Amino acid sequence: MKKDTSKEVKAVVLTSGGLDSSTCIGMAIEEGREIFPLSIEYGQKHLREVKSISDVVVHYRTKTRNIEPYGFRSQVNPLKKVKIDLRAIGGSALTDDSIAVPEGRDESEMSESIPLTYVPARNTIMLSIALGYAEVIEADEIWIGANDVDYSGYPDCRPEFLEAYETLAQLATVRGIQGNPLKIRAPLLSLTKAEIIKKGNSIGVPYHLTWSCYNGANKACSVCDSCTLRLKGFKEAGSEDPIDYQ
Numbered sequence: 341m342k343k344d345t346s347k348e349v350k351a352v353v354l355t356s357g358g359l360d361s362s363t364c365i366g367m368a369i370e371e372g373r374e375i376f377p378l379s380i381e382y383g384q385k386h387l388r389e390v391k392s393i394s395d396v397v398v399h400y401r402t403k404t405r406n407i408e409p410y411g412f413r414s415q416v417n418p419l420k421k422v423k424i425d426l427r428a429i430g431g432s433a434l435t436d437d438s439i440a441v442p443e444g445r446d447e448s449e450m451s452e453s454i455p456l457t458y459v460p461a462r463n464t465i466m467l468s469i470a471l472g473y474a475e476v477i478e479a480d481e482i483w484i485g486a487n488d489v490d491y492s493g494y495p496d497c498r499p500e501f502l503e504a505y506e507t508l509a510q511l512a513t514v515r516g517i518q519g520n521p522l523k524i525r526a527p528l529l530s531l532t533k534a535e536i537i538k539k540g541n542s543i544g545v546p547y548h549l550t551w552s553c554y555n556g557a558n559k560a561c562s563v564c565d566s567c568t569l570r571l572k573g574f575k576e577a578g579s580e581d582p583i584d585y586q
Contacts, residue, residue, distance in 0.1 A: 350479040351525070352376045352470045355419075357392030358552045359570060360485030360528055363540040365400055365416070367527050368483050370543050375400070375416040378473055380466050382459065383427035384434050386556020394419060395549040403544070422469055432459040434554060441554045443563040447572075450565055454493050457554055457565060463496035467505055467524070474522055475513055482509075483525040489532050502526050533573025541579060548582035559584040 351373040355361040368375055377400075379393045397419045404416050430436035433456040442456055463486065470482045486497040495501065506524040510516035528536050540547060552570045553560035560567050562585040574581040 348372075348374050349481060350374045350376060350474075350477060351481040351483050352378050352474045352477070352479045353483040354466055354470055354485070355379050355393055355396065356485075357389040357394075357396055357550060358485070358566075359533075359540070359547060359550050359573075360487055360536060362396045362547070362550050363528060363536055363545050364483045364485045365396065366540060366543045366545040368525075369400065369404060369416070373481070373483075376420065376473070376477060376479060377416065378420045378422065378470055380469055381421070381423045382435070382462060382465070383425040385437065388553070388556040389551045392549055392551035396546060399546045399549055420473060422473075424465065424469075426459060426462065426465070429460065433457045434459055441564050443561070445565060445568070447568075450568075451493060454495065455565060458494050461496070463494075463501070464505070471509055471513065471522070475515070478515075479522065481523045481525050483527070485528050486526045487528045487531065487533075487536070489530060497529075499526075499529055502529070532576070533569055534576035537573050537577040537579060541577070550583070557586070559586045561586055 349372070351368050353361070353365050353368055353375055355365060355377050356379065365375060365377065377397045381387065381390065397416065400416045427435045433439040433441045439456055463484070467482065467484065474482055486502060488497050488499060502524050509524065510521040513522060515522060531539070551560070552566045554564040554566050555561040560583055562571065567585070571581060
């Protein structure tokens with residue numbers, strides 16, 4: 341049965357060039373959304389992931405140009421880039437030069453406390469920028485690759501946070517107070533990293549173009565928390581990680 345195409349759903353998709361957000365784009369395409377990718381440079385120490393953001397979006401724009409799986413052309417629009425400076429407040433190993441990125445930790449160590457790589461209020465800020473962009477382009481949804489399972493315990497990756505933010509979005513937007521609220525979509529929220537990778541492989545997510553490492557270099561470090569969780573996910577998915585590691 342063909343999808344109902346009487347209204348094409350517009351979706352702002354927050355993308356970091358990483359495994360999760362790139363899978364989100366693929367899943368939004370699978371659902372026939374018109375994609376408006378949004379990247380936010382927030383003052384992170386390295387910008388290696390910025391190249392991956394552009395590469396992933398170009399891949400999807402090229403891939404979807406002539407595909408009509410739902411009766412209309414599945415469209416990925418040009419990448420919208422926004423810059424802010426969270427280095428000004430610091431407090432994270434990703435934005436503060438005085439805080440080192442943790443390395444060589446096992447899962448039990450990661451789960452002991454919220455890690456130093458947590459960037460205070462990052463998802464709140466990013467969702468707010470996405471919310472403003474969504475209002476301007478009259479989007480129906482915001483997609484975010486938040487994950488509450490195989491992750492590092494960040495408070496802004498929990499279902500309670502996303503549910504509360506969706507309520508805020510209803511109260512803070514014109515369409516919300518007019519009875520047509522925007523939806524916050526987090527399709528990876530309850531999936532393990534292995535489940536995400538299996539899903540991504542099934543829909544052709546270009547994992548070879550993605551970047552997850554917290555350290556900026558030509559090759560991923562393999563020892564930061566993000567690399568550790570990514571490698572574990574690929575192993576449990578029975579798949580080989582296509583990027584290079586030191």
